[in-house]
Amino acid sequence: MSTQINASTQLGTIGVEEVLGEGGEPRTPRRRSIQARRPSPRKVATRTLLNIAAAIVFALSVFPVYWMVNLSFTPNDKIISRTPSFLPLDFTFGNYLTAWNREAAPGQTDFPHALGATMTVTFGVLIATLLFAFLASVAVARFRFRGRRVFIVSVLVVQMIPGEAMMFTIYGMIDDWRLMNTLLGLGIVYLAAVIPFTIWTLRGFVAGVPADLEEAAMIDGCTKSQAFWKVTFPLLAPGLVATGIFAFIQAWNEFTMALLLMKGYNLTLMPWLNAFQSSSVGGSVNWGAVMAGSTLIALPVIIFFLIVQGRMTGGLVAGAVKG
Amino acid sequence: MSETATAERSKATAAGRPPVSRERVRARREARGAWVLLGPSLIILGVMVAYPAVLMVIQSFTDYTVKNKVLGTTPNVVWFENYIALFSESDFPAVLMRSLGLMVVLTFLNMLFGILVAVLMTRLGRAWRIVVSVGLLLAWAMPPLTATVVWGWIFDTQYGVVNWALNAVTGTSDWTNHSWLLNPWSFFFVLTIIIVWQSVPFVAFTTYAALGQVPGEVLEAASLDGATGLKRFGFVVFPYLRSVLTVVLVLQIIWNLRIFTQVYALQSRGGIAAETNVLGTYLFRQGVGEFGATAAIGVVMVILLLTLSWGYVRSTLKEEEL
Numbered sequence: 198m199s200t201q202i203n204a205s206t207q208l209g210t211i212g213v214e215e216v217l218g219e220g221g222e223p224r225t226p227r228r229r230s231i232q233a234r235r236p237s238p239r240k241v242a243t244r245t246l247l248n249i250a251a252a253i254v255f256a257l258s259v260f261p262v263y264w265m266v267n268l269s270f271t272p273n274d275k276i277i278s279r280t281p282s283f284l285p286l287d288f289t290f291g292n293y294l295t296a297w298n299r300e301a302a303p304g305q306t307d308f309p310h311a312l313g314a315t316m317t318v319t320f321g322v323l324i325a326t327l328l329f330a331f332l333a334s335v336a337v338a339r340f341r342f343r344g345r346r347v348f349i350v351s352v353l354v355v356q357m358i359p360g361e362a363m364m365f366t367i368y369g370m371i372d373d374w375r376l377m378n379t380l381l382g383l384g385i386v387y388l389a390a391v392i393p394f395t396i397w398t399l400r401g402f403v404a405g406v407p408a409d410l411e412e413a414a415m416i417d418g419c420t421k422s423q424a425f426w427k428v429t430f431p432l433l434a435p436g437l438v439a440t441g442i443f444a445f446i447q448a449w450n451e452f453t454m455a456l457l458l459m460k461g462y463n464l465t466l467m468p469w470l471n472a473f474q475s476s477s478v479g480g481s482v483n484w485g486a487v488m489a490g491s492t493l494i495a496l497p498v499i500i501f502f503l504i505v506q507g508r509m510t511g512g513l514v515a516g517a518v519k520g
Numbered sequence: 521m522s523e524t525a526t527a528e529r530s531k532a533t534a535a536g537r538p539p540v541s542r543e544r545v546r547a548r549r550e551a552r553g554a555w556v557l558l559g560p561s562l563i564i565l566g567v568m569v570a571y572p573a574v575l576m577v578i579q580s581f582t583d584y585t586v587k588n589k590v591l592g593t594t595p596n597v598v599w600f601e602n603y604i605a606l607f608s609e610s611d612f613p614a615v616l617m618r619s620l621g622l623m624v625v626l627t628f629l630n631m632l633f634g635i636l637v638a639v640l641m642t643r644l645g646r647a648w649r650i651v652v653s654v655g656l657l658l659a660w661a662m663p664p665l666t667a668t669v670v671w672g673w674i675f676d677t678q679y680g681v682v683n684w685a686l687n688a689v690t691g692t693s694d695w696t697n698h699s700w701l702l703n704p705w706s707f708f709f710v711l712t713i714i715i716v717w718q719s720v721p722f723v724a725f726t727t728y729a730a731l732g733q734v735p736g737e738v739l740e741a742a743s744l745d746g747a748t749g750l751k752r753f754g755f756v757v758f759p760y761l762r763s764v765l766t767v768v769l770v771l772q773i774i775w776n777l778r779i780f781t782q783v784y785a786l787q788s789r790g791g792i793a794a795e796t797n798v799l800g801t802y803l804f805r806q807g808v809g810e811f812g813a814t815a816a817i818g819v820v821m822v823i824l825l826l827t828l829s830w831g832y833v834r835s836t837l838k839e840e841e842l
Contacts, residue, residue: 250640251648258655261717262662264681265670279696281681329560336557340550348558353836355569357829359778361800362821365814366576367568369589389568392561450663452781453804467665474669475788484673491666502661 265495269293269488276484292485296493299486301469302476306462308490311469318380318465319448322387326395326444327437329388334399335425339408349400356393360386361453368457378460386454391444398443402436403429442505446498466494573822580815586808595812602816611794612802612817619777619798622708626776629716631769634723641728653725660721668785671714675700677790701790708796714782719775723768730764731757763835770832774825780804 236244268276269292270285297308306314336342337349360367367386368377376382406429414424452467459468474487580602584595606612637656641649662670675682677699686695700706734757742756780800787793793805799821806814 247640247643248645248648251644251652254637254640255651255655257717258652258659258721261667261670261674262658264674265666268673277679279679279684281679281684329564332557332559333561336554340554340557341547342551342554345554350833350837351565353833354826354829355565357774357825357832358569358573358822359800359825361778361780361803362818362825363572363576364803364818365806365808365811366572366579366818368808369811370572370575372589385564385568389564392564396561450665452665452784453800456784457804467663470665470669471785471788474785484679487669488673491669495662495666498663499658499661502657 262495265488265491268485269492271485273483273485276488289485292483292489293493295483295486296473296490299473299483301464301472304461305472305476306464306469308466308469308493310462311464311466314380314459314463315449315465315467318384318387319445321380321384322391322448323441323444325384325388326391327441330392330395330399330440331433331437333392333396334403337396338400338403352393352396356397360390364453364457367454371458377458378463380463383455383458383465386458387448387451390451391447395440395444398440399433399436402433402440405436406432439505442501446501449498470494576815576818576822579811580819582812584812584815585810589811598812602813603820605813606816606820611797612820615797615799615802616820618796622711622779622798623773623776626712626715626719626779627769627772629712630719630723630772630776631765633716633720634768635727635765637720637724638727638731641724642731656721656724659717662718664718664781665785667718668714668782668789671710671717672701672786672789675710677701699790701786702792704792704795707786707791711782711786714786715776715779719772723772726764726768727761730761734760766835767832770829770835774829774832777825777828 267283267285270288270290271282272287272289272291275282275287300307301311337345371377371382371386374382376385410428410432411421411424414428415421419427450467451465452471455465456468456471459465464472470487470490473490474482476482579595581597581599582595583598583601587593588595637652641652644652659667674680677683677697680700682700683695683698686698687693700710738756739752742752747755778800779798783796783798783801784804787796787801793801797805799817803814803817803821806817
């Protein structure tokens with residue numbers, strides 16, 4: 198439902214591995230090959246400029262992430278200072294303890310409960326999404342039936358309908374069903390948001406395994422379903438892992454509907470962080486703790502991102518088929 | 521032989537069922553299997569997307585409020601009154617224009633910087649390319665809310681590192697206590713920085729992958745024919761990029777029009793909501809209660825986004841053989 202998560206989801210096709218190319222060789226065309234001379238001074242200057250540009254891009258990308266981690270280890274009196282400290286010299290874990298133990302705001306959840314709620318809803322959504330979307334993607338990729346094209350177009354269109362636009366209609370529905378402020382209610386909202394993309398991505402993975410492989414297995418004596426489970430399914434594992442992690446990230450990061458549907462002690466992590474940031478216990482916001490909480494929330498996503506980036510290339514499937 | 525076949529056929533016709541070939545039976549069985557597999561997804565999408573969508577359109581023509589909901593009374597049909605009020609009596613037109621303007625700026629900057637970074641990456645050595653990729657990946661992986669919280673602190677009025685740096689650079693104390701979020705223009709400046717910072721990696725990685733698809737021989741041939749850098753890019757590289765860039769552009773337009781988290785979080789850090797609302801936050805801040813009126817806003821949003829995303833759907837369908 199949130200924009201940026203979608204951004205993360207869509208690009209699954211390109212990873213660091215792909216950026217590096219096979220065997221570490223750059224994939225980009227070698228333009229220098231036709232002018233294989235000694236580097237002229239001009240070339241050296243260009244190279245230096247390019248490297249400086251790269252350093253700037255890196256610094257700008259990383260600084261906020263570094264700043265978050267840095268402040269999370271800095272004692273609060275050092276954070277609230279006119280001169281920023283660029284290194285956590287007075288290293289402390291106190292902020293993490295505060296973030297972990299204190300209620301987000303009076304009458305609102307603390308971190309462990311928000312974490313538990315988020316993990317429950319995220320894993321529930323993850324399992325349901327993978328199961329539902331896997332079945333649907335097999336139908337779309339392997340079966341010929343009337344209405345198939347209509348279904349695919351609908352999935353693409355639904356993916357583009359902003360869930361936020363329907364927030365109050367959905368709010369009314371969830372309320373009518375007595376699911377307000379429950380993880381089940383939040384979960385089905387997320388499920389509907391994640392499923393279209395997952396079907397679309399998995400469809401690509403299923404279609405990437407040629408039906409010939411299954412037919413070959415059937416000639417060797419497998420039944421149709423045996424052929425599918427023994428031959429095709431293992432080749433889909435990377436696709437399931439990758440789409441699963443993206444579903445996880447989407448549910449983990451979702452903010453709008455959680456803000457609308459959850460209250461008090463049932464907040465998930467994102468509304469927890471929002472409340473924690475806005476509340477000022479004892480007159481001032483504990484910024485070190487806010488940064489510690491932010492770091493804790495961002496950490497799983499960053500780790501999963503790093504894992505998926507390498508896996509989404511689909512190279513494994515392609516390799517198995519071609520090889 | 522033929523007699524039995526004829527007899528059987530006539531038996532089948534007599535039973536009122538047309539003769540069915542084995543292929544047809546198989547096709548029918550396959551179709552049934554497919555719909556069974558689609559079932560769970562269809563149900564959840566039907567209940568959580570199609571049904572509320574229809575409900576929203578219906579509600580948008582009524583004066584449904586929370587009072588009707590509590591008392592269980594039927595709301596009146598008011599036809600287009602909600603829409604007319606929306607465009608003539610509320611600040612929705614201003615919000616819509618603000619959203620569209622912001623979308624144009626964000627999309628332009630994301631595409632520009634994304635393509636520049638991608639081109640830069642093709643010209644770097646291996647080590648530097650890894651460094652840049654890791655940096656981009658980190659920016660991209662930050663949850664939007666966390667990113668906004670951190671950037672909000674970086675631009676903090678009293679203790680923000682930006683104010684400190686500007687003081688240091690200018691050698692004055694003009695920037696002490698400079699409030700970035702109070703003025704709508706500088707609010708959107710900060711918002712733009714946050715969103716561009718998080719969106720450029722997507723554009724850059726996609727474009728970089730597309731650049732890798734350009735065959736080296738074609739480029740070499742062009743250089744031998746005397747094409748210089750810009751010409752090579754325009755005539756050789758760009759045609760290869762066009763389809764990828766179109767999809768990225770459409771997605772950027774849609775995502776930038778849908779932003780919620782960053783705007784909402786910055787508003788709660790000290791922005792004036794009334795002057796900085798975009799479509800999503802405007803709708804959210806209407807609050808629960810006037811279901812008919814908020815449904816009208818939702819309908820307008822959906823129509824707008826579907827119109828814009830039609831390009832994406834069409835180009836995806838064109839690229840994929842279905």
